[in-house]
Structures are given as structure tokens and as C-alpha cells.
Amino acid sequence: MTGSRYTRQQLFVLRNHIPIDRVIEALDVHNAIHDGQYRFNCPMCHRMNTGISRKTNLARCFDCKKNYNTIDLVKEIMGLGFLESAAYLEKIKEQMSAETHQKYPPEKMTRQKDMVHIGDVFKSLASSSPEKASSSRALRQESQAISDLQKRVCDLEICIKSLSEKIAFLERR
DSSP: OOSSOOOHHHHHHHHHSSOHHHHHHHTTOOEEEETTEEEEOOTTTOOSOEEEETTTTEEEETTTOOEEOHHHHHHHHHTOOHHHHHHHHHHHHHHHHHHHHHHSOHHHHOSSTTOOOHHHHHHHHHHTOSSOOOSHHHHHHHHHHHHHHHHHHHHHHHHHHHHHHHHHHHHHO
16 A cells, blocks of 8 residues: 555454564564463563464553554554554565465466466456457556455455464464
């Protein structure tokens, strides 16, 4: 997202679909597993009496009683404003998406020979439109619509990866 505003949906994705422990590690905050619980160094009181909830994707310091979502953590640790923190999380989200594509490339995910990547479907829709757009404005709008759809698919892939990680974590319990 470039610009000065984020939609509710975009903020929801940044807060809930980027695992909080991934953000803590990306910020290079000291963390460890103590008694089977993920702990990190609180950015306010600098103690390790903290915890995270993978269910709610929130972090908490039990000493200073501060709760953190992903945006709050970035703001506090990096000293950034809201928009800059959201932009930082966008970069983490893009990294996660790239890792997902490397780990699960479309050609490995197909179960049938006739399955195609969703991006190819979007491109074919644009090129096979019965009424070819004659104006450059219409072409830009169509291109923007395809780009928006591809971004939403990427967001969905990140959500799926996050949910898969949560399921794997719960299965290990």
C-alpha cells in the first residue's frame, strides 16, 4: 500500500495475518522459549515476563501490563509512526508471500494437469475481453483491477500460510 490511508481490510491483514512472533524476530528483539512458552524482551520495561497468543496474534508483557498487536510492536520498537509501521509490516508481508511462492511454487501445488495459476487466469481475462478497450484510461483501469485482484490473492495466500502454521502448532501440542 502506498499512500496515506489503509482500508480496514488491509489493517486487519497487517494485524492478524502476520504472525506476531515473526514480527518480533524481524525486529531482532531478544526472544526465547521458556517452559514451552514463547517469550520476548518487552520494549517498555525490558523484562522477559511476556507471552504471545497465536490465537489472537497479540503479545503481552505481564510486568508492565502492556498489550501489543503487530503495528504497536513496530511503532514501539522502531520509534515509527502509524503509517511507517504499517509500511514496514507490508514489507514483511511481501517477504512472507515471496517465501510462500518459493516454498510452494504454483507448478508444485497443482494436482491436475489442467490447473493453472490464478495470475494467468487474470491475465487471460484481460486479453480475451470481448469488447477490447480502445482508450488508454480503460486499459489502465483494467490493469489496475487485475493488479488489485493479484494483491488480494497474495493476501489470501499469506492468510492460508498463517492458518497452516497455526494448525501445525496446535497439532504439535
